[in-house]
Amino acid sequence: MFKDNKKIIYAFSGLLLLVIAAQYFIPQPPDWSRNYQRQNKSAFGCYAIYNLLSEKIAYKTNTNNNSLYQLNESTPVGSLLMINDQVNLSKSDVSALYNYLNKGNSVFIAANQFGGDLADSLHLKTDYEFMNYFFSHDSLISKKGVEITFTATNLKQKKYSYPLLLNTSGFSNFDSTKFNVLAFYNNNKACFIHAKIGNGHIYLSSIPDAFGNYFVVNHNNRFVAYTMLSKLSSKKIIWDEHYKTYNTANYSLLKFILESDSLYAAYLLMIAGILLYMLFESKRRQKAIKVIVPPENSTLQFVSVISHVYYNSKNHKHVAVEKIKYFYETVRKKFNVNTSSINAEFMDEMATLSGIDKTKVKQLFNYCEQIKTAGQITEYDLVELNRQIHNFNKNSLR
DSSP states (O other), X not given: OOTTXXXXXXXXXXXXXXXXXXXXXXXXXXXXXXXXXXXXXXXXXXXXXXXXXXXXXXXXXXXXXXOHHHHHHTOOXXXXXXXXXXXXXXXXXXXXXXXXXXXXXXXXXXOSEEEHHHHHHHTOEEEEOOTTTTSOHHHHHHSEEXXXXXXXXXXXXXXXXXXXXXXXXXXXXXXXXXXXXXXXXXXXXXEEEEEEETTEEEEEESOGGGGSHHHXXXXXTHHHHHHHHTTOSOSEEEEEOTTOSXXXXXXXXXXXXXXXXXXXXXXXXXHHHHHHHHXXXXXXXXXXXXXXXXXXXXXXXXXXXXXXXXXXXXXXHHHHHHHHHHHHHHHHHHHOOOOSOOSHHXXXXXXXXXXXXXXXXXXXXXXXHHHHHOSOOXXXXXXXXXXXHHHHHHHOOO
C-alpha cells in the first residue's frame, strides 16, 4: 500500500517530527502530582528528603522495591520508611509488618489516608480536610493553612505554620492504649502518633506533604520533617518504593508513551495518519458502497443542540444544579428518603441504605450543597460532581 506513495510517507514523517519538537521545547507546567518518589524533583516528590537522609539522620539508605513479606525474608535490620498519599495494606502485608516490628525494627508511615487491614488492626481512622478543594495551586501557596505543634517539652512552644497547599488529614480515631500523640495540628487534631509493638516502634504521620520537595528545600518548616524522622531508632533506613501509588516498576512502554505529552501527541498523529491513509486508499481501490441513511432521531438531535448550548455558554453552575436535582429525585425514589434537609441524620441513613462508606456519602452530599450555594463553578467542578454521583450510583446496593 505504501510502496508507490513515498511523498505521503515523507510528509507524515516530517509533520510527526515537527509535533515532537514543538512538544519538547514548549515549557512544561509545574507538576503538582503527589507521587512522593525518591527520584522525583517535582513539588511533592521526595528527591530532597531522600538525599538528605544520609546527611541528617541515617548513615545508610537502601531502597526497597519488594513486598513486606519479601522484606522479612531478607531479615534486614533497619527502619522502614513509607511515604505515600494512602496506605492500604492487605492481611498478609500487616502480618509481615508485625513480624518486622517484632525483630526490633522501627516503621515510619506517612499518608493522608490509612485503610485496609492496617487501619482495622490498629483501629485507625483519618479525616481528610477538603478546605483547598476550590482553589488553584498558586492561591493555595498564599493562603494560611494549619499550624503544627509537637508535644515534646522542648518543642511545645514552637508552632509551624503551613499554607493551604499542604494537604492535611488527622487521626480522628486510634487505639489510645497503644498510641501516644507526638504532634497536633490546629491544637486539637493528632497528626503524628507512636506506638510500641512487640520489640519495635511504629510511627504514623497523616501529613506526607511535609516530606515533599516544596516543604523541604529552603522552607522554614523543613525541621518538621527532620523532627519526625529523628524518632527512628536505627541509623539504617529502608526507603519503600513498592507501595507507592505511582510505582515506576509497574510502568510499561505504552504507559510511558501515554504519560509523555510529546510522545502521546506523536503516537496519536501516527495512528491518525495511518487511518486516514488507509481510508483514502480503500476508497480509491474498491467499488462504491451504497450509503443507507438511518432513520432520523429527533430526540438525539434535540439533546445534541441543548448540550452544545450549555457547553458554549460555559454555564457550568446551571448544569450542575440540574444534575443535583435529578440525582436527589433518584435518591428519593430509590431510598424513599426526604432530601429537603441534608444533615448528619440523613447522611447516616443514606450510608446504611446504600452500603457505601459514610465518609464518601458525606463528601458527596456536602459537595452537592457547596455547588448549590456557590456563585460560579469551573468545568473541573462539574466533572468532579459527575464522577462522584456516578461512583455512588455504581457502588450503591440499590
